[in-house]
Amino acid sequence: MLTEILHTLPQVLLDGLTLGAVYAIVALGYTMVYGILELINFAHGEIFMTGAFIGTAIFLTMTGLGVMSAMPALLALILVLVVTSVLTGVLGMGIERVAYRPLRKAPKLITLITAIGVSFLLQDLVRFIAELKKGNYIITGPSLFTNQVTVEASSLFSTFNNAQLKSSSIILIVTAIIMMFALDFFINRTKWGMAMRAVAQDRETAALMSVNVNKVISLTFFVGSALGGATGVLFAVQYGTIDPYIGFILGLKAFTAAVLGGIGNIRGAMFGGVLLGLLEMFAAANLSILSGGVLGGEYKDVFAFAILILVLIFKPEGIFGKAVTEKV
Amino acid sequence: MNLLEVRNISLAFGGVKALNDVSFTIRKGEIFSLIGPNGAGKTSMLNCISGLYRPTEGSISFEGADITGMKPFKRAGLGIARAFQNIELFSHLTVLDNLMLGRHTKMKTGVLAGGFYWGRAQKEEIEHRKAVERVIDFLEIEDIRNIPVGRLAYGLKKRVEVGRALAMEPKLLLLDEPMAGMNAEEKEDMARFILDIHEEMGSTVVLIEHDMGVVMDLSDSVAVLDFGKLIGKGTPQEVQENPDVIKAYLGEEQFI
Structure with a gap:
């Protein structure tokens, strides 16, 4: 059994790292917004999905216009990443301005329900536009960076199989x-980063230090959404096919990663994302072996959310989070 | 010349009047003390000046401009700085970072330039770091500059709180009980700092303090609040002799 697991371990680690990188960046969006507003922005997964669609749309347009063949693919990717980041960043700011800011003094539950509402709105809006333009909401982007690199893991340890890594x-x-x-x-x-940290800890005092709290909150949404959108582009390039519902489960898993690392903690979110990606890929590859064929790789989602439950039971503040003591 | 004018300020929370038709002026360059028993409305008055509370009636003008409806961050940008009674420092940040936050209003770098941290942004940071280092030297806190504020002793936290307000290079410095909870030696140090701030930095200081000895020694003028009403104002000597003030502090003698 151990030999079988070790055979696939290099491939599992590389795939897990790839998926974990996606979770980590999306988790950052959750953790930044939570740190500053104590709001779980469940629309963030849909920002990621919107980024994937915007990026794919730009790639397809560029291919149609013959621009893709005229410039290096890497340059095209950088261009698409920048444009998509700005657009999704502005979208995130817009959502905060329209949906969350008016509810800032409302009970947290109302804002949470609003976030879920925004999430469904974005899903259906993207689906509507995709069907209008393409006649189908499942979109396949152009094939980019598909050449494989072989990682000679067997030369490190004879039990390992070699692993394949797409560029x-x-x-x-x-x-x-x-x-x-x-x-x-x-x-x-930076000045604005410090302002973010100050607003996250004490909004009123930050305002008395001449920090424009609304501007800082908008900036937080911009940065988080820009990163989410850029990750959406990378996800679309990596996995090829996208649909308006990719953000939902992935968003929940990224949220799990944020909780795992310690919600509100930037470095915790990064670590949590990578760890969850690795654990999930390990589960996908080895659950069948570990359970004697009872559970297959399709139970990897159950595995991810089981981790969330365990973390919430035994270390609710997360790996890097600090337990909050309240003076009464 | 008047730096701050408070005209007929009233503040109500539901049916409770925290401030009732309070008016006074603060001249540029003076140390102005606001005194009164607990619950008199002193902190509420500072909250109205700094913008945390919006008065229900009346107006406040700073350097001749009406600031009654202005947001707190804009008032801070005009040069109104505040130190709190209950320490309101950013405990996760170091002393240096807390003081650098005081420079936020002076740093003109935008998000993009600041994010990439090149050219002007870098030069500006160095310039403001120097200003903060001057405050650190002034308050004699060099050895704790890189320690997170949450780990400091109470007296040092109070000093950092004043330092952060000073880093803003304020025209008007609002100090809410800066000596509360301090021992005699710490009080003496803080009193010296307040005088130095006033003399060396030229800031106008508004001071809330319960220690009458300190108030009488430091102040150029004093206003007395009781149950939200202004019951006396003038020089420390005049206020000390005011029968309404004596009554508020000592109570009326009861003859049965």
């Missing part, structure tokens, strides 16, 4: 790492 996976992982480091730098080293 799109390398791009996804590298881009995700760049985005994570950039965000970490922005939050911890």
Whole structure:
């Protein structure tokens, strides 16, 4: 049994890292908004999905116009990432302005229900537009970065099988790492990042330090949504086919990753995302072996949410979260 | 010249009047103390000046401009800084970061330039770091600059709180019981800092303080609140001799 698991381990690790990178970046959006507003923005998964659709639409348009053949694919990807990030960032800001800001003083449950409503609205809006333009809401983008790289894992340890890695996976992982480091730098080293941290801790006092709280909250939504949208593009390039419902389960899993790392904690979200991706891929590959054929790889979602339940029971503040003590 | 004018300010929470038709002026460059028993409305008055509360009646003008309806962050941008009675520092941030937040209004870098942290943004940060270091030297907190505020002793937290307000280079500095909970030595240090702030930095100071000795020693003028009403104002000497003030603090003698 152990030998079978070890055979596939290199492939599991690489696939898990790829998926984990997606979870990590989407989890950042959840954790940033929660840190600043104590709101679980359940529409964030749909921002990711919208990013995937916008990116794919731009790629298909560029292919139709013959632009894709005239420029390097990597340059085209960078261009699409930038445009999509800006558009989804603005979309996130718009959602905050229209749906959340008027409810800022309302009970948390009302805002949560609104977030779920926005999520369904985006799903159906994207589906409507996709069907209008394409006659089908399941879209397949152009094939990019499909060449495989073989990772010679067997030379490290004879029990390992060699692993295959698409160049799109390398791009996804590298881009995700760049985005994570950039965000970490922005939050911890810049004027506006510091303002975000201040607003997250105490809105009133931050305002008395001349911090424009509304601007900081809008900026948080912009940054979180821009990262989510960019990840959507990378996801579409990696997995090829997208539909308006990809954001729902993925969003829930990214939220699980945020809780796992400690909601409100930026580095925790990154770690939680990667860890969840690895665990999920491990489950997909090995659940059948571990359960003697009773459970198959299709139970990987159950595995992911079982982790959420266990974390909430035994360490509700998450791995990197601090237990909150309240003075009474 | 008047820096701040408070005209007929009333503030009600439901049926309870926290402030009732309060008026006073603060001249540029003075130390102005606001005194009164607990629950007199002193902190509510500061909250109205800093914008945390919107008065139900009356107006407040700063440097001749009406700021009654202005948002707190805009008032801070005009040069009104505040230190709280219950310490309101950002406990997860270091002393240095807390003080740098005080410079937020002075830093003009936009989100994009600040995010990429190049050119002007970098130069600006260095410039403002120097200003913060001056405040650190002034308050003698060099050795704790990189410690998260949550780990500091109470007296030092109070000092950092004042320092953060100072980092804003305020025209008007609102200090809400800066010496509360301090021992005699710490009080002496804080009193010296307040005088130095006033003399060296040229800030106008509004002080809420219960220690009458401190108030009388530091203040140029004093206003007294009781149950939300202004019952006396003038020089420390005049206020000390005001029968209404004596009555509010000591109570009337009861002859049966």
